[in-house]
Amino acid sequence: xxxxxxxxxxxxxxxxxxxxxxxxxxxxxxxxxxxxxxxxxxxxxxxxxxxxxxxxxxxxxxxxxxxxxxxxxxxxxxxxxxxxxxxxxxxxxxxxxxxxxxxxxxxxxxxxxxxxxxxxxxxxxxxxxxxxxxxxxxxxxxxxxxxxxxxxxxxxxxxxxxxxxxxxxxxxxxxxxxxxxxxxxxxxxxxxxxxxxxxxxxxxxxxxxxxxxxxxxxxxxxxxxxxxxxxxxxxxxxxxxxxxxxxxxxxxxxxxxxxxxxxxxxxxxxxxxxxxxxxxxxxxxxxxxxxxxxxxxxxxxxxxxxxxxxxxxxxxxxxxxxxxxxxxxxxxxxxxxxxxxxxxxxxxxxxxxxxxxxxxxxxxxxxxxxxxxxxxxxxxxxxxxxxxxxxxxxxxxxxxxxxxxxxxxxxxxxxxxxxxxxxxxxxxxxxxxxxxxxxxxxxxxxxxxxxxxxxxxxxxxxxxxxxxxxxxxxxxxxxxxxxxxxxxxxxx
Numbered sequence: 155x156x157x158x159x160x161x162x163x164x165x166x167x168x169x170x171x172x173x174x175x176x177x178x179x180x181x182x183x184x185x186x187x188x189x190x191x192x193x194x195x196x197x198x199x200x201x202x203x204x205x206x207x208x209x210x211x212x213x214x215x216x217x218x219x220x221x222x223x224x225x226x227x228x229x230x231x232x233x234x235x236x237x238x239x240x241x242x243x244x245x246x247x248x249x250x251x252x253x254x255x256x257x258x259x260x261x262x263x264x265x266x267x268x269x270x271x272x273x274x275x276x277x278x279x280x281x282x283x284x285x286x287x288x289x290x291x292x293x294x295x296x297x298x299x300x301x302x303x304x305x306x307x308x309x310x311x312x313x314x315x316x317x318x319x320x321x322x323x324x325x326x327x328x329x330x331x332x333x334x335x336x337x338x339x340x341x342x343x344x345x346x347x348x349x350x351x352x353x354x355x356x357x358x359x360x361x362x363x364x365x366x367x368x369x370x371x372x373x374x375x376x377x378x379x380x381x382x383x384x385x386x387x388x389x390x391x392x393x394x395x396x397x398x399x400x401x402x403x404x405x406x407x408x409x410x411x412x413x414x415x416x417x418x419x420x421x422x423x424x425x426x427x428x429x430x431x432x433x434x435x436x437x438x439x440x441x442x443x444x445x446x447x448x449x450x451x452x453x454x455x456x457x458x459x460x461x462x463x464x465x466x467x468x469x470x471x472x473x474x475x476x477x478x479x480x481x482x483x484x485x486x487x488x489x490x491x492x493x494x495x496x497x498x499x500x501x502x503x504x505x506x507x508x509x510x511x512x513x514x515x516x517x518x519x520x521x522x523x524x525x526x527x528x529x530x531x532x533x534x535x536x537x538x539x540x541x542x543x544x545x546x547x548x549x550x551x552x553x554x555x556x557x558x559x560x561x562x563x564x565x566x567x568x569x570x571x572x573x574x575x576x577x578x579x580x581x582x583x584x585x586x587x588x589x590x591x592x593x594x595x596x597x598x599x600x601x602x603x604x605x606x607x608x609x610x611x612x613x614x615x616x617x618x619x620x621x622x623x624x625x626x627x628x629x630x631x632x633x634x635x636x637x638x639x640x641x642x643x644x645x646x
Contacts, residue, residue, distance in 0.1 A: 238369040238385065246364055248410040249384055253358035255410040260284045263433030265323070266349055267426045268419070269296050276323040277304075277349060282437050283357025285447070288350050289437050291326040293319065303330065305440055306350040310617045312442055312481060313338040313346075330440050336484040336505060337442075337616060343420035352425065355388065356412065362389050374405065376413040381405040388417070441611075442481040442618045448579025448590070457577055457589055460605045465563050467605045468493040473629035474607075476500060476561075480553055480620040487511075487554075488532045491561050491624070495635025498558045501534035513542050515633050516558040520547035538633035553614040560597055561610050561622055583608045583623070 241249065256262070261284070266277040276294035281287075290304045302316035303326050312335045340347050368386035375381065384404045402417030415427040438446045453461065472494045478487040489500035498516040513524045513534050522545035529535070537543075550556045578590040581600065588600040588608050598619070600609035606626050611619045 238371055240366075241368050241370050241384065245370055245382060245384065246368065248382075248406055248408070249368055249386060249404070250362045250364060251410040252362070252404070252406060252412055253356055253389060254361050256412065257283045257357040257359055259411070259431065259434070261434040261437065263325075263430030264290075264353060265428040265430075266290070266353070267294075268345075268349060269423055272296070275300070278323045278325050279304075280325075280433070280435065280437055281353040281356070283354065285437070285439070286354045286357065287437055287439055287443070288353050289326055289330070290349075291319075291324055292346070293321050293323050295321065297321075300346060304346060304350075305330065305335070305443060306346070307443060307617070308350075308354055310443065311338050311340065311346060311350060312336065312440065312618070328435055329438060332441065333479075335440050335442050335481045337482050337618060344423070348419040348421065348423075349425070352388075352419070352427070356415075358389065371403070376405050376407075379407050379413060381407045381413055441621060442479075444619060445581065445590070446579070450576045450578050450592070453575055453577050453591065457591065458575075460589075460601055461575060461591055461593075461599070463605055464599070464601065464607065468563060468607070471606060471626040474627060475625040475629070477623040477625075478502060478554065478557075478620075479623075480557075480614075482553055482614045482616045482618050482620060485554060485620075487514075489514075489534050490629040490632060491558075492629050492632050492635050493563070495632060496562060497632050497635040498561060499534055499538065499632045500554075500558065501532065502554060503528060513538065514554065514558065515542050515545070515547070516550075516555065516562060517547065517634055518562050519549060519559065521550050521555040521558065522547035536630055543633045553612060553620045557610065557612045557620050557622055560612060561624075584625070 261280055261282045264277070264279060264281050268275045268277070273296040274294050275292065275296045277290045277292050279288070279290035282289075286308055288304070288306045292300050292302055292304055299315065299317070300313065301319055301321075303314040305312045314331060314335050338346070342348070342351070365386045368384060371383040371385055373380065374383055382405075384406055385401050386404065388402050402415055404412060405414035406412055411431055413429055413431065415425075415429075417425060419425050436447075473490055473492040476487075476489045476491055476498065478485065478489075478500060480486070484505035485502055486505070487500050487502035489498065491498040496518055498514075500514045500516075502512045502514055503510075504512075509528050510525055511528045513526060515522045515538065522542055524539055524542040524545070526535075526539065550559045573593045575591050575593045578592050578598065581588055581590050583600055586602045586608060588602050590598055590600055592598045596613040598609075598611040599607050600611075601607055607624050609624060610622045612621075614620055
């Protein structure tokens with residue numbers, strides 16, 4: 155093999171490696187040893203080991219603390235549950251006196267919630283245990299056809315439906331509307347009758363006997379008043395009921411005053427009653443329930459004289475226009491009475507059947523009826539239909555017929571003079587001051603100071619008052635009226 159001479163062009167001799175520099179970036183400023191640390195001396199290895207040891211120790215301590223916390227953790231204790239116990243002697247005495255205390259306080263504001271959620275009914279108003287009377291506004295999403303006003307006694311429930319009323323709960327007006335009240339008969343143990351019975355049943359004239367099954371549950375505060383929450387059957391409930399859900403819970407203060415009640419109605423519907431003990435206005439019953447309270451007393455001489463002279467004044471007045479309101483049958487009507495002709499003629503419409511009306515012709519002790527289409531006029535037609543004129547009639551049978559018979563003042567002067575009477579109160583009707591005088595316990599004459607009657611009321615078998623408003627004046631010729639026979643003039 156022939157060797158090549160040095161420096162021949164066959165192979166380039168290996169040169170020492172040379173460190174290539176990166177081309178300078180035109181957008182990067184030149185390095186600064188004080189900023190990038192290139193000029194710093196290398197970190198000693200002992201310092202790095204110390205940092206690592208410290209981090210390891212901290213991690214070990216944290217892990218140990220976490221394990222200790224997990225081993226010692228337990229859930230927070232729940233709120234203590236109610237511990238029911240028998241009543242003390244003082245608590246039992248307050249429970250026994252609860253209803254007597256209500257009776258002594260006379261009245262209280264109430265807010266009742268029946269049901270829950272979208273089916274609940276809200277009732278706001280007052281209860282008067284002394285009268286007794288309940289006056290409520292009914293609202294809420296579950297009110298339905300019962301929306302409106304309610305006045306009720308222990309035996310009678312009157313409603314004034316108002317489907318357009320606001321759904322928000324609000325107290326009823328202190329002076330109730332005078333019109334559109336009607337008797338409502340509903341099944342007992344549910345709805346409005348059950349609420350009425352519950353509220354009125356919270357008052358009693360005597361202390362209740364001890365209730366061995368009553369229990370103390372806890373203490374609370376209601377509107378700033380300390381109370382004990384007790385569980386016991388209500389005095390009006392069946393004492394044999396053992397279902398705890400049917401045991402009322404009573405929030406009772408230290409003076410035996412009830413502030414709240416939670417339980418169930420007889421049909422199982424939940425009910426809550428909130429009582430406002432300081433909300434105690436004087437309630438005014440509607441006229442159908444007897445009107446505002448009065449102080450009955452014996453008649454004064456002037457009042458007795460006006461009552462005795464009443465038949466003569468009626469004959470002198472001749473007659474009067476009539477307006478009927480009978481809530482017991484949801485009846486209303488209009489017509490006339492002729493005291494001079496001893497007859498009355500009335501057109502009566504029933505609220506549930508406005509398409510027809512009943513024409514009523516009354517004579518002392520005899521009443522005739524005829525059912526006809528309602529028509530447009532409120533007053534009865536004149537002349538009267540032949541069928542009504544020819545009818546012989548029969549004795550009064552219902553509230554309207556008995557009221558008309560009383561308006562004719564059958565029996566005359568002697569009957570009025572011999573009738574026991576009391577003055578109930580003074581009142582106003584047709585912008586006139588009147589004395590309300592009750593005779594025989596079931597008939598009330600509203601007589602103005604001139605001795606003329608402005609209203610006549612009759613207590614019906616249902617316990618409500620039917621009324622005839624009287625407007626003395628000229629009346630048309632009525633069917634069946636007696637003709638006035640004048641004595642012939644004396645000859646000269």
